[in-house]
Amino acid sequence: MKKQLSYVTRSLLLSGVAALMLSSCMFMPPKEKEDTAKTETGAVENPPDNTDFGNNTADGITGGNTNGTGGQNGDNTSGVDSGPAPQTKYGFNLVWQDEFDYTGVPDTSKWKYQTGGGGWGNNELQYYTDNTTTADTAIVQNDVLQIKAYQDGNVWKSARLNSKNSWKYGYIEARMKVTDRKGAWPAFWMMPQNSVYGKWPDSGEIDIMENAPVTCGNHKVFSTLHAKGHYAGEGQSIGAKVYDEKLSSEWHTFGVLWTENKITAYYDGKALQSYDNNGNKDDWPYDQDFYVILNLAIGGNLGGTGFVNSLNGAAEFLIDYVRVYQ
Numbered sequence: 001m002k003k004q005l006s007y008v009t010r011s012l013l014l015s016g017v018a019a020l021m022l023s024s025c026m027f028m029p030p031k032e033k034e035d036t037a038k039t040e041t042g043a044v045e046n047p048p049d050n051t052d053f054g055n056n057t058a059d060g061i062t063g064g065n066t067n068g069t070g071g072q073n074g075d076n077t078s079g080v081d082s083g084p085a086p087q088t089k090y091g092f093n094l095v096w097q098d099e100f101d102y103t104g105v106p107d108t109s110k111w112k113y114q115t116g117g118g119g120w121g122n123n124e125l126q127y128y129t130d131n132t133t134t135a136d137t138a139i140v141q142n143d144v145l146q147i148k149a150y151q152d153g154n155v156w157k158s159a160r161l162n163s164k165n166s167w168k169y170g171y172i173e174a175r176m177k178v179t180d181r182k183g184a185w186p187a188f189w190m191m192p193q194n195s196v197y198g199k200w201p202d203s204g205e206i207d208i209m210e211n212a213p214v215t216c217g218n219h220k221v222f223s224t225l226h227a228k229g230h231y232a233g234e235g236q237s238i239g240a241k242v243y244d245e246k247l248s249s250e251w252h253t254f255g256v257l258w259t260e261n262k263i264t265a266y267y268d269g270k271a272l273q274s275y276d277n278n279g280n281k282d283d284w285p286y287d288q289d290f291y292v293i294l295n296l297a298i299g300g301n302l303g304g305t306g307f308v309n310s311l312n313g314a315a316e317f318l319i320d321y322v323r324v325y326q
């Protein structure tokens with residue numbers, strides 16, 4: 001089933017700049033559980049556990065309640081001050097950054113937008129708007145980039161920012177408050193600038209942080225690598241163990257340390273899991289330039305269309321900074 005879905009989805013893609021894929025989460029829950037999740041509304045379920053949700057354990061649709069925490073009413077940008085960026089990390093030098101220490105639209109020398117709707121390959125609901133001249137769904141204020149999704153009539157509007165620069169190897173980090181609400185799916189990830197090994201997933205995808213409580217569990221984030229040899233439901237997890245009830249109320253750093261030999265995910269400065277280069281391009285297309293993406297999807301196969309009403313018309317994803325070291 002997984003492979004069949006993945007193949008169909010792949011076949012539908014016309015571009016290597018595809019959306020996060022159907023099963024970008026490192027596993028897909030069994031179908032019956034998925035259906036259960038879609039029909040639950042507001043039920044308080046089992047207390048969240050703290051187990052790894054890897055392999056096929058599929059505990060991702062239990063636990064917690066459907067209410068988000070923080071950020072939807074008033075200002076959730078407090079406590080943002082993280083001080084100046086260190087000039088080196090893990091032996092790499094700071095080469096690019098956006099500290100979002102200005103006000104208005106995101107820096108147009110650093111960011112561009114992917115706009116439009118159509119589901120992005122995952123039945124997502126949002127329509128991404130352009131924020132080049134008007135801060136609508138991507139707003140910089142209080143030292144923070146705020147990606148604000150909101151319901152406008154029958155349409156959900158949101159933003160997807162791509163960095164204009166791209167990089168090969170280094171340490172890539174962002175500090176964020178993650179949405180962590182059922183119905184939303186924020187992500188910080190990277191895609192190849194040029195798909196030299198072919199269309200998705202052959203040229204790779206590096207997911208540094210994804211959060212989709214409906215599919216992958218409350219208060220969890222995951223980090224996954226995709227390539228021809230491991231993608232969608234069989235994506236290579238490098239960060240499956242992050243569980244934190246304060247994903248949305250406190251600032252956290254997410255990063256990947258990427259060398260020619262290995263990619264390691266980091267959470268709050270701690271190494272999670274690594275994936276080694278085995279010398280096979282099907283498994284390691286990660287030797288090209290990749291650009292950074294920040295987006296907030298609403299509903300869809302991972303975000304959970306059945307839970308969108310619980311968002312009450314708005315969701316936000318806050319980013320204090322993005323830094324690249326090489």
Ligand SMILES: [Ca+2]
Nearest residue numbers: 099100143320
């Ligand atoms: Ca900042």
